[in-house]
Amino acid sequence: MVFTPSWESLEAREMPEWFTRAKFGLWAHWGPQCQPGHGDWYARSMYLPGTEDARFHRERYGHPSRFGFKDVINEWKASRWDPEELVALYARTGARYFVAMANHHDNVDLWDNTHHAWNSVRVGPRRDIVGEWAAAARSHGLRFGVSVHAAHAWSWYEPSQGADPDGPMAGVPYDGRLSAADGAGTWWEGLDPQQLYAQNHPPAPNVADPKAIHRAWDWPDPEHWPDAAYQAAFKARTLQLAEAYRPDLVYFDDTVLPLHQCGPVGLEIAAALYTLSEDMIVCGKVLDERQRRALTWDVERGVSDRIEPEPWQTCTCLGEWHYDERVFAEHRYKPAAEVVGMLVDVVSKNGNLLLSVPVSGEGEIDEDERAILAGIGRWLAVNGEAVFATVPWKVFGEGPSAEHPPALKAQGFNEGSAMTSADIRYTATPVGTGSSLYATVLGVPEGPVVLRRLGRQAGLLDREITGVHALGEGPVSWRQEEGALVIESAAQVHRIELGARER
Numbered sequence: 001m002v003f004t005p006s007w008e009s010l011e012a013r014e015m016p017e018w019f020t021r022a023k024f025g026l027w028a029h030w031g032p033q034c035q036p037g038h039g040d041w042y043a044r045s046m047y048l049p050g051t052e053d054a055r056f057h058r059e060r061y062g063h064p065s066r067f068g069f070k071d072v073i074n075e076w077k078a079s080r081w082d083p084e085e086l087v088a089l090y091a092r093t094g095a096r097y098f099v100a101m102a103n104h105h106d107n108v109d110l111w112d113n114t115h116h117a118w119n120s121v122r123v124g125p126r127r128d129i130v131g132e133w134a135a136a137a138r139s140h141g142l143r144f145g146v147s148v149h150a151a152h153a154w155s156w157y158e159p160s161q162g163a164d165p166d167g168p169m170a171g172v173p174y175d176g177r178l179s180a181a182d183g184a185g186t187w188w189e190g191l192d193p194q195q196l197y198a199q200n201h202p203p204a205p206n207v208a209d210p211k212a213i214h215r216a217w218d219w220p221d222p223e224h225w226p227d228a229a230y231q232a233a234f235k236a237r238t239l240q241l242a243e244a245y246r247p248d249l250v251y252f253d254d255t256v257l258p259l260h261q262c263g264p265v266g267l268e269i270a271a272a273l274y275t276l277s278e279d280m281i282v283c284g285k286v287l288d289e290r291q292r293r294a295l296t297w298d299v300e301r302g303v304s305d306r307i308e309p310e311p312w313q314t315c316t317c318l319g320e321w322h323y324d325e326r327v328f329a330e331h332r333y334k335p336a337a338e339v340v341g342m343l344v345d346v347v348s349k350n351g352n353l354l355l356s357v358p359v360s361g362e363g364e365i366d367e368d369e370r371a372i373l374a375g376i377g378r379w380l381a382v383n384g385e386a387v388f389a390t391v392p393w394k395v396f397g398e399g400p401s402a403e404h405p406p407a408l409k410a411q412g413f414n415e416g417s418a419m420t421s422a423d424i425r426y427t428a429t430p431v432g433t434g435s436s437l438y439a440t441v442l443g444v445p446e447g448p449v450v451l452r453r454l455g456r457q458a459g460l461l462d463r464e465i466t467g468v469h470a471l472g473e474g475p476v477s478w479r480q481e482e483g484a485l486v487i488e489s490a491a492q493v494h495r496i497e498l499g500a501r502e503r
Helices: 017-022 052-060 069-075 083-093 129-139 150-156 193-197 228-245 265-276 289-294 325-329 336-348 367-386
Strands: 024-028 097-103 143-148 249-255 281-285 296-300 312-317 351-356 391-398 424-428 436-441 449-451 463-470 477-480 485-488 493-502
Touching (some): 017 097, 024 083, 024 143, 083 129, 083 367, 097 129, 129 143, 129 228, 143 228, 150 228, 150 249, 265 281, 336 367, 336 391, 336 424, 367 436, 367 493, 436 449
Parallel strands (some): 024 097, 097 143, 143 249, 249 281, 281 296, 296 312, 312 351
Antiparallel strands (some): 391 424, 477 485
């Protein structure tokens, strides 16, 4: 089917079955910003005087007039990266799809790219990162996706045009305005820094304010839209990525679609992707009801408060999006139990969970992350039937977190609510494939499991309960009362068997 760049056309796509069955994906949000080991958005904040990253950069590397982010890219060698070993681990953990970052706001493409010289085959590791991830994912039977973030480099890199306001280097320009002519005799001779930094334009107002870019994330001001050449280059790069690696999922870190208020480019890209493969998922953020029928809604670090009519995805991370050595040193990752609770909560509301496991600049994950993945894998090995290939039930759950869910903030950012043994989530087998209802306790049960939504007076069951099994244990004692189904078990997940006939 050929799609055209309009919402009417994009709405005609059908949701791929693989995505609705998969439920759980793992993500390597990995690129040159992981090299310093200092967390997310490093390539921007290193140019913002007074920030922690700016201080760190000057201490480790020197002043950004002499050693800018282009030079950090040159230091990134990924010397210990073994995609086959990592993806094998992710498959053992229980992931059904794997997503690799194809580029970030730092504007480095991580594949062999004829449209953009600042790519990982020509600089940094000198390897086709996306190609090697794709081969590993497919060799282990995982669906493969890519995340694309680079549409924002135009504004995101604007602090690289600046200079220190005071001190011994006051007024000395950073490297964001360098051109190809300045590269004679340097390691980057023959490369144009403007293709990387894209700063041949006046910066937006308040460029030194670290938060200003968030207020302009959806391109509200035509005066500061990227020029036509920039938009055309981004489109060419993105479509070459899709044509070369045929991903099953493309995640855009953008409100709606890349450059969506700047012209037709975002819709043109989406139409081309669906035309390339009707089996493809295209994710966007902050979507309205109609857009969620045309794209797959992604919620960043957050969850919906209801069963969504269209399949959706939440993306979150064990720690910082880019690897941060301090998170490992202080053991501040999300524990396995929190990840499992979030997964079950999301699935009960018709969603998938995409979890980023931060990868160091060298290309490894640390021992804390490996332990967390092992914990997730053990839980899924026992309880995965309550997650994979399930559908939402009539209600997603019960308990305090269901009755008083936190509100979404912008594109998400409402995760982290404490889950207790009173918080239950429900999933079910699809119609025609069985008669099972699953009840998962999000905390650790401290006694009998009490399911108030399954009591007689709730009126939600249209068939008789014929048995209850604790996953990993077997049949357990139960009784259905007027106010609740009471299960005499301390297990976390129970399969409730329903009779074949209606009452």
